[in-house]
Amino acid sequence: MKPVYIMIGGFLGAGKTTTISQLAQHFVGQGKKIGIVTNDQTTDLVDTHNLRSQGFNVGEVAGSCFCCNFDALTSTVEGLGAGEFPEVILAEPVGSCTDLVATVIRPLTEVYGVPLDIAPYGVILKPSHGLRILKDDGPGGFSPKANYIFRKQIEEADFVVINRIDELPAADVDELQALIEEKFPDRPVLRCSAKTGDGIDNLLAMLEQRGQFGRRVMEVDYDIYAEGEAELGWLNSQVSVQSDKSFALDDLLMQLSSNLHARLTDADAEAAHLKVIGLCDGSYAVANVVSNETGPELSLPSQSETKSANVVVNARVATDPDELETIVREELKNVAAKFDLAYEVNTMQSFRPGRPVPTHRITE
Numbered sequence: 001m002k003p004v005y006i007m008i009g010g011f012l013g014a015g016k017t018t019t020i021s022q023l024a025q026h027f028v029g030q031g032k033k034i035g036i037v038t039n040d041q042t043t044d045l046v047d048t049h050n051l052r053s054q055g056f057n058v059g060e061v062a063g064s065c066f067c068c069n070f071d072a073l074t075s076t077v078e079g080l081g082a083g084e085f086p087e088v089i090l091a092e093p094v095g096s097c098t099d100l101v102a103t104v105i106r107p108l109t110e111v112y113g114v115p116l117d118i119a120p121y122g123v124i125l126k127p128s129h130g131l132r133i134l135k136d137d138g139p140g141g142f143s144p145k146a147n148y149i150f151r152k153q154i155e156e157a158d159f160v161v162i163n164r165i166d167e168l169p170a171a172d173v174d175e176l177q178a179l180i181e182e183k184f185p186d187r188p189v190l191r192c193s194a195k196t197g198d199g200i201d202n203l204l205a206m207l208e209q210r211g212q213f214g215r216r217v218m219e220v221d222y223d224i225y226a227e228g229e230a231e232l233g234w235l236n237s238q239v240s241v242q243s244d245k246s247f248a249l250d251d252l253l254m255q256l257s258s259n260l261h262a263r264l265t266d267a268d269a270e271a272a273h274l275k276v277i278g279l280c281d282g283s284y285a286v287a288n289v290v291s292n293e294t295g296p297e298l299s300l301p302s303q304s305e306t307k308s309a310n311v312v313v314n315a316r317v318a319t320d321p322d323e324l325e326t327i328v329r330e331e332l333k334n335v336a337a338k339f340d341l342a343y344e345v346n347t348m349q350s351f352r353p354g355r356p357v358p359t360h361r362i363t364e
């Protein structure tokens with residue numbers, strides 16, 4: 001049996017990791033060996049910590065995206081099993097990448113020497129920005145160039161998943177579906193909640209289909225793509241905190257996310273995805289901000305009291321990375337003071353991603 005390769009695309013904060021976790025649980029429940037590949041421009045990935053904390057086998061491509069370091073993707077896939085491939089490989093590309101059919105799926109089929117059973121390529125639509133972007137209703141919080149990436153992601157999809165139906169008004173879901181069908185016809189549209197699991201059965205059925213999939217190569221203006229990516233400032237940091245007294249890990253993460261959200265809103269810097277994970281003694285919590293409008297949420301409470309924790313902050317925000325770093329450093333200081341914590345910033349990287357230069361690009 002060839003290993004099944006499932007790649008789940010979609011914009012920053014769309015719900016890729018949450019969906020992959022649902023899929024992974026399903027396959028593990030079937031007794032299958034799975035492996036997950038995460039991807040980001042630097043190390044210290046909240047997603048990797050999150051999925052590993054759930055007990056999954058995770059390999060990380062850090063330092064460049066799948067498309068620009070195709071060999072890192074394949075070597076990470078090969079490293080997932082001890083000498084043999086997992087039966088199911090779940091891959092999460094960077095949420096600001098597009099052109100993944102030409103630069104990842106086609107090369108996996110046509111260049112990579114190991115035969116894989118490649119599932120249809122699904123892209124998760126992020127409603128908070130999607131509705132505004134697809135309606136051409138103002139800039140949607142981002143610039144037209146970042147919006148270009150959002151649209152291109154949907155254009156190359158074999159199918160589109162409208163996520164977060166647990167909280168979206170039915171009228172919005174209908175409107176989103178109509179917009180996708182109008183602007184990107186011939187792509188099945190699924191409705192799903194990666195959080196509750198609603199609709200995951202339909203997603204699984206879609207992923208089992210085989211046929212004319214992974215073929216939507218498209219024209220991409222790499223100048224616009226590069227500028228759109230660069231407009232989203234990137235920050236990854238890892239901080240250790242400790243105190244003489246116990247503190248509630250969930251409260252700490254929520255306070256930090258709320259402070260950061262308030263600062264970004266004041267600075268008119270739209271969050272594409274801000275995520276914070278706190279890890280302590282076998283327990284962990286995650287807080288996220290997926291748009292300035294929606295604000296912070298504790299997506300995974302730990303209910304832990306602790307005297308020390310490891311906190312990882314990943315942020316993609318439409319702002320200057322130096323300004324983003326200043327905000328994060330100041331709010332770490334403020335929150336540490338409020339919780340009476342000593343803290344140490346172990347790593348802090350902030351930058352604008354460079355121009356994507358794919359290893360392979362197969363458009364024939």
Ligand SMILES: Nc1nc2c(ncn2[C@@H]2O[C@H](COP(=O)(O)OP(=O)(O)OP(=O)(O)O)[C@@H](O)[C@H]2O)c(=O)[nH]1
Pocket residue numbers: 010011012013014015016017018019047094095163164165166167192193194195196273275287288289290297299
């Ligand atoms: N209410 C609700 N929240 C969701 C759903 N899916 C994901 N989320 C939340 O949305 C946030 C982002 O989800 P992720 O799965 O981390 O998104 P992602 O696409 O992997 O994000 P990046 O890796 O940063 O691009 C988290 O707070 C999730 O808990 C959903 O179906 N319903």
Ligand SMILES: [Mg+2]
Pocket residue numbers: 016017018047092
């Ligand atoms: Mg993710």
